[in-house]
Amino acid sequence: MAHEPPFPTARLGSGEAKAISYDSSKCIGCRQCVIACQDWNDLPRAGRFSLSATTWITMEPPLPNGTSAIWGRNSCRHCEFPMCAAVCPVEAITKYDEGPVVIDQDLCIGCQYCVHACPWGVISTNRDTGKSQKCTMCADRVAQEQKPFCVQMCPTGALDFGARGQVETAVEARAKEVGGYVHGQREAGGTQVLYVLTQPPKQHGVREVGPEKYPLAKIPLALILKGPFSLSLGIGAKLRAIKSAILHPGRLKYRYWPWRRPE
Amino acid sequence: MAQHSRGYMGQFLRVDLTRGAVTTENLPDETILRRYLGGEALAAWFILRELPKTAQALDPDALIAMFTGPLTGTGLTPGGAKICAAFLSPMTGNTLGYSNTAGYWGVELKQAGYDGMVITGASPRPVYLFITEKEVVLRDAAHLWGKGTREAEPLLRSEVGLPDARVAVIGPAGENRVKAGMLLNDYGHSCAHGVGAIFGSKNLKAIVIYGTKRPPVYDRAKLIAAGERWRSVVMKRTPAVKRGVGYGGSWGAVNKSNWRSSVIEPEDTRGFETNRITLRPCFQCNVLAPWAVEVGEGPHKGKLLQFNGGTEVLDAFFNLGIKGNDVLYLWDRINDLGIECAHFSCAAGIAFEAWEKNMLTREQTGGIELKWGSVAAVERLLEMTARREGWLGELLALGPMELAEAIGGDAPKWAVHVKGGVPAMHDWRPLMGDMLRELVASGAMKPQGGGLGKPPPDLAYREKWGPLDPRSPAGWAHSHLVTEQYRHFMGLIGGCWHAQNPDKPDGLKSIVDSLAAATGWDYTMDESLEAGHRAILMRSLFDAQRGWKAEDDWTNVGPRFLEPVPDGKYKGFTIAQYLPGLIQEYYRISGRDDVSGRPLLQTLARLGMEEFAQHSHEQGAAHGA
Numbered sequence: 095m096a097h098e099p100p101f102p103t104a105r106l107g108s109g110e111a112k113a114i115s116y117d118s119s120k121c122i123g124c125r126q127c128v129i130a131c132q133d134w135n136d137l138p139r140a141g142r143f144s145l146s147a148t149t150w151i152t153m154e155p156p157l158p159n160g161t162s163a164i165w166g167r168n169s170c171r172h173c174e175f176p177m178c179a180a181v182c183p184v185e186a187i188t189k190y191d192e193g194p195v196v197i198d199q200d201l202c203i204g205c206q207y208c209v210h211a212c213p214w215g216v217i218s219t220n221r222d223t224g225k226s227q228k229c230t231m232c233a234d235r236v237a238q239e240q241k242p243f244c245v246q247m248c249p250t251g252a253l254d255f256g257a258r259g260q261v262e263t264a265v266e267a268r269a270k271e272v273g274g275y276v277h278g279q280r281e282a283g284g285t286q287v288l289y290v291l292t293q294p295p296k297q298h299g300v301r302e303v304g305p306e307k308y309p310l311a312k313i314p315l316a317l318i319l320k321g322p323f324s325l326s327l328g329i330g331a332k333l334r335a336i337k338s339a340i341l342h343p344g345r346l347k348y349r350y351w352p353w354r355r356p357e
Numbered sequence: 358m359a360q361h362s363r364g365y366m367g368q369f370l371r372v373d374l375t376r377g378a379v380t381t382e383n384l385p386d387e388t389i390l391r392r393y394l395g396g397e398a399l400a401a402w403f404i405l406r407e408l409p410k411t412a413q414a415l416d417p418d419a420l421i422a423m424f425t426g427p428l429t430g431t432g433l434t435p436g437g438a439k440i441c442a443a444f445l446s447p448m449t450g451n452t453l454g455y456s457n458t459a460g461y462w463g464v465e466l467k468q469a470g471y472d473g474m475v476i477t478g479a480s481p482r483p484v485y486l487f488i489t490e491k492e493v494v495l496r497d498a499a500h501l502w503g504k505g506t507r508e509a510e511p512l513l514r515s516e517v518g519l520p521d522a523r524v525a526v527i528g529p530a531g532e533n534r535v536k537a538g539m540l541l542n543d544y545g546h547s548c549a550h551g552v553g554a555i556f557g558s559k560n561l562k563a564i565v566i567y568g569t570k571r572p573p574v575y576d577r578a579k580l581i582a583a584g585e586r587w588r589s590v591v592m593k594r595t596p597a598v599k600r601g602v603g604y605g606g607s608w609g610a611v612n613k614s615n616w617r618s619s620v621i622e623p624e625d626t627r628g629f630e631t632n633r634i635t636l637r638p639c640f641q642c643n644v645l646a647p648w649a650v651e652v653g654e655g656p657h658k659g660k661l662l663q664f665n666g667g668t669e670v671l672d673a674f675f676n677l678g679i680k681g682n683d684v685l686y687l688w689d690r691i692n693d694l695g696i697e698c699a700h701f702s703c704a705a706g707i708a709f710e711a712w713e714k715n716m717l718t719r720e721q722t723g724g725i726e727l728k729w730g731s732v733a734a735v736e737r738l739l740e741m742t743a744r745r746e747g748w749l750g751e752l753l754a755l756g757p758m759e760l761a762e763a764i765g766g767d768a769p770k771w772a773v774h775v776k777g778g779v780p781a782m783h784d785w786r787p788l789m790g791d792m793l794r795e796l797v798a799s800g801a802m803k804p805q806g807g808g809l810g811k812p813p814p815d816l817a818y819r820e821k822w823g824p825l826d827p828r829s830p831a832g833w834a835h836s837h838l839v840t841e842q843y844r845h846f847m848g849l850i851g852g853c854w855h856a857q858n859p860d861k862p863d864g865l866k867s868i869v870d871s872l873a874a875a876t877g878w879d880y881t882m883d884e885s886l887e888a889g890h891r892a893i894l895m896r897s898l899f900d901a902q903r904g905w906k907a908e909d910d911w912t913n914v915g916p917r918f919l920e921p922v923p924d925g926k927y928k929g930f931t932i933a934q935y936l937p938g939l940i941q942e943y944y945r946i947s948g949r950d951d952v953s954g955r956p957l958l959q960t961l962a963r964l965g966m967e968e969f970a971q972h973s974h975e976q977g978a979a980h981g982a
Contacts (some may be wrong), residue, residue: 122645124638131434138569139468143520156520158544160637160649160663246585249593249643250636 098146100308100345101179102188106237109191111263114172114231114244114245117290118298119272120252121165123153127244127253133231134243145169147220154299166298170195170216170229171278171285175307176207178217178226180348183321183335193258193286194231202226204333205321207349211311213282213303231286258286265290273349283307318350362387363575364875365426366472370493372486374559379486379493384472388976390476391878392965394849395426395472397455398892400443402455405899405969414447414454414551415534415558417450417479423548424473426851427876428462430640431572434584434871435591435855438464438639440473440548441848443905445551447536447551448700448756449777449800451903453896456550456802459545459639459665459853460647462566465523468493469568480560485526486568487517498562498603503529505539505693508924515853516951519567525906526563527553528695530743534558535754537700537779541692544646546639548780550802568758583874586867592858594645594666602626602675603668605782610784610925612676615706615728616773619784620925623948627681628654637855641855650680663690666855669803673698676706676782678729687735694743699782703757703773703915705738708749710771711764723747757915772915776905778798780918789825789833791937794841796916796932798912799896805854806841808833813843813859815866815882833878834943834955842889849888890947891964894956897949898972907954909946911936 099142128142128151138147143156145168154166176195179187186201197208197217204224209217217228232242240246245253254261265276265288274292278285281303295302303309320326321335338344369381384390385402412419428437440463446454466473469488483498485647492536501509506528513524523543531538531553538553556562574580602625602738605611610619631653636645647668652658662685664670674684691698711717712727719725719809723741725734740917741750742939752760758777761768773779778800786793797805811823820839825832843865847857850872858864866882873880881926919933932939941951948960955973956966 122635125642126638126641129432129641135572139571140433140569141521158637160635160647161661163633163635163651176685247641249638249645355540 095173099175099189100175100342101182102185103191104188105191106194106233107192111191111238111258111286112193112255113258113286113288114242115254115288115290117252117265117268117289118165118167119268119274119292120151120250120251121332122252123157123159123162123165124249125153125159126247126249127151128153130243130247131229134235136239139266144199145216145218147218147227150227150307164293164297166291166295166300167289168214168216168226168300169287170231171214171282171287172231172283173213174334176281176318177211177213177282177308179313180308180345181207182312183207183315183338183349184331185338185342190233190236192236194233194236196230197226197228197232199223199225199227203334205327205331206317207311207313207321210313210317211349213309214301221289235287261288269346271274280305311349313349359789362390363573364431364872365390366467366470366572368471369404369424369473369475369940370471370488372474372476373478374476374480374484374495374561375493377480379495381462381471392888393891394846394888395424395429396441396457396849396852397443397748397845398425398849398888398895399424401453401455401895402557404443404445405895405972407475410902414445414450415554417559418477419554419555419592419716420475420477421552422473422475422873425463425467426849427572428871428892429572429851430467431574431580431875431952433574433580434852435588435642435644435853436639436847436853438642439848439851439853440466442548444552444555444604445903446778446800446802447534447554447604448779451900452776452778452907454475454550454552454802455799455896455897456544456548456552457848458540458542458787460523460546460549461524461640462523462542462546462564464640465566465568465959468566468570469573470570471564476559479558483560485513485563485565486561486737488564488568490568490570501526501541501562502532505529506695507544507689507693510544511938513563513565517565518751522565522567524563526564527556528693528743529851530554530695530754531557533743533745533754535696535742536756537697539692539695543650544877545692546665546800547692550829551653551697553695576874576876579874580871583867583870586863587856587871588643590858590867592643593643593857594636594648596636599634599648599650600626600632600709601631603671605668605672605783607724608787609880610787610846610922612782612784614678615676615710616784616935617710617925618924619786619922619927622682623818625675628652629681631683632685632688641893642853642856644727644853644856650685652685655682656864657682657686660686660689662686664688664692670698672782672784673702674735676702677709677735677916679732679735680730683732685730687739690736690739694739696739696742696833697779700756701739701742701753701778702782703779704753704760705735705762707757707771708738708766708772711768716764716766716768721748723732730972758774761925770916773918774915775918776909778802778912784922786918786920786922786932787933788842789827789830790837792932793833793837796914796936797940798905799900804841805838805844805848808836808840809859810836812839814857814862815864817882828930830939834939835946838943838947839886841893842886845892846885847887849892887964893947894949894960894966894970896966897954897956898969901953901955902972902975906948907940907952908937908938910954917954
């Protein structure tokens, strides 16, 4: 990134950029990745058909395995220009050099800006804590030079993980082989979860997202006003948001100027 | 229960259908758990202690116990999807029935907080059991009675309003107490060998489960590491495997013409090459044995069918002259109606043969022409069997022995059965170890073991045998016993046999290490074989109490099962020439009396099973029906 990004950044280990790949032509919709994610993160094994605070991956369509000819995957794409992180008023979302975009549960104030800003619609609110949750790309495992657990448990090799450059080369070759295309390379300015799809995204149950970095946020006006001008979220959260605004005023435009020009 | 009994949820359900009452109890203490582990053995532990000796299989006071194992649902290993049932077999009337199923349903039971269920009594009206973490309730099932399993499964999910709920349900066959009625779960996984009939006798249509918990694990990092080793040695299935004739293809024999031929022909699999096949694994398993198929040609083109990992059903319909995608279509029909394939095929094969020999009339068949290979005739017979319609439907529902006797003449000689049960539907006759396994089993019940020509690499430290001669009995009794032990160990831990690959180094050790990591017990390979041995002996204890003797293994057998192989590359071979010596050797080396079949007291003592010493010496009860 040429200029200072509008969100916190950090490094887990070597700093080498990584990527997950998902090959829809090898996917059988078994959802072992869904359970593996819940197991590694100690989340209840609930609701495997829809994204939630406890289900960070879904396979589409929401049908039992073996009943669809085409599969797709929805989860955090770990954008290179993560709008969720850019709109966070308390800098609770960090983009790591290796790729993971991670919501710090201790810092999150539950404003839900990120939920609405995410172009992929993959961030959920935990009903118990009120905070936002999503896939972390198993940042804890990546820091230990391990694969994300969903990748490790995939029984068909539909998921893979590695250095971003190598993953890109592999998915491009695979897309050519199966007559498909790579999704996620340009979308939202580029992501670190690259899909090989054979049909238009919609048929895989995946959103179509344009190539703009930091896609325009769709945070409801009522929610924007509620944060600063109501008693919700607490004094501590407001003070942290004010501090962030003073230290990083350039970040305000991402959440409060939705009509700004795309980056 | 002790804090360190990890792998278990710690509780099981007692369901009294007569009273409509469900209670929760703690599992037995850790000593018992370590000894019997779970699955079939833990279920049999309850049956041996609680089933009245006078009970008949389909009586209200008959018990059925269903238990998972400590690796069911941990999610960090392959194969951890099993739940096993133990019960008095409706097929034989005097042997321990046992049955297991995979998929997701057993896992869901653990996720709801329970390791198993003990079900007794009979409801006055059709009901289904709905289990969640918050409540366990019986609900009316009158509107579901008569429905096939394929229709009932999504209906039940919809009715409880939980798209993630898992369903096990009986079809019309179970409702009508067809002896071979099955319980089906997760579209095509089956608990066979009469479980459906028992559910039907209790007016229990289905069990619907939803849960979100996971079993506690002693050392997650170690379990992941052992699970990875295990995952790396399994024999993974491929779509290409699903385009063949099934397991019989590995030794080159399948069932044809009511066991009168065993030759594989290209026509058997016609059209399979056009099918779109999707493997649909069980819970967190990378073996990928179950599958779904979209039929690519013929009258069933476009149909989406779902099956479990076994291939017995292929032989079951090959045996009636059916070929190609018609077999897959009928596989789906038999699952929908909920009938065990082998029991149906061995009986229907007799009917077809009798028709061929002009020994059946149209009046007896309900007007159906039983021409080999007639899909319409087989489909109609399935319907008649499930609903016990007409003379033939009633007899097919009872089984091959009963049908053969009713037809009379030479028909009893054409029967294939083992003590009234049926072997898993493959032509085992060319195989020494597999035939031994089928004959000594507790009335068929898809037994495990069968022997290997040489010991698995992981047992090289203690086992030295082979290479065994497939045409000589020497060594096969011992080989079968050892394979039987480690195969049964799998069922006890909640593991699936498809996920056990003894031929590879670490194929067994990685599984034992997974159990140790999950439970915190310092389980060894030797201890795992002992656990498997206990499960084997529990059947003899149960069966002997009810009048079974070792000689039933070679005398109460359908004659055709012991006939020489009729054709093909194994033509002329039969294990019969080595009986009863081979079977008696097996009983002796497994610590049982080679006449009564009862476990010896010193065997029980060595394995810590003294509590069943009394069972081993009780006089057998009269052979119940």
